[in-house]
Amino acid sequence: MEEKGLVKSAIEPQEKRPDRKVYQLTKGGKETFLSWLNKFPDQLNEASRNQFLMRIFFSSKIKIDELAFEIKRYKKEIEEELKCLNKVEQWIKDYSREKKFKEDAFYWNLIVKKEYKSIAAGIEWADECLQLIEQKKRKKRGN
Structure with missing residues (x-):
């Protein structure tokens, strides 16, 4: 540049x-x-190629405990992202006290809100997946 x-x-x-x-x-x-x-681009929500989700798609070929391990690992990673996001939110609050950043801080917070929702949805999804895996394992043991 x-x-x-x-x-x-x-x-x-x-x-x-x-x-x-x-x-x-x-x-x-x-x-x-x-x-x-x-x-702004024509398509605002770009499709992404997510290797993690692709592996889940084909997980009938691996051990279910391995899948559970990877979902737990995913959940831990996004919980770490949540900690970072909390720091970013505090950083924005600190900067918003300065007059020259007050207007910018409003827009920065819009991004933070979106990320909080994405992380919350990811955690909820991981928890649901782990519950479904446990149900599947119990059902398999019962047969």
Whole structure:
């Protein structure tokens, strides 16, 4: 982006830390960014290729305990994401106290709300899957 003249950078010295490179949008970069920002894609909810879900789709070929293990692992991962999201929410609250970020914080919170709902749905889904797996195992033992 720097080669295209969209951003410029400067080295900022720091005490007790390595120097950091700070980027700033150029006029052309701001114009390009605003143009991109105003052109929403035709399809807003892109289909994703999720290897985890694909493996579940074919899980009749593996041991059910292995599937349960992987779903528990998935649940643990998204619970960790929840912890990070809580930190992000606090960061937004802190930044929103500054006048220059107050307006931005409103929009940042819209993303946080979406992520909270996605994580909650993922946890609920994992719990339901684990219950269904346990039911299947009990039923199999009973036969």
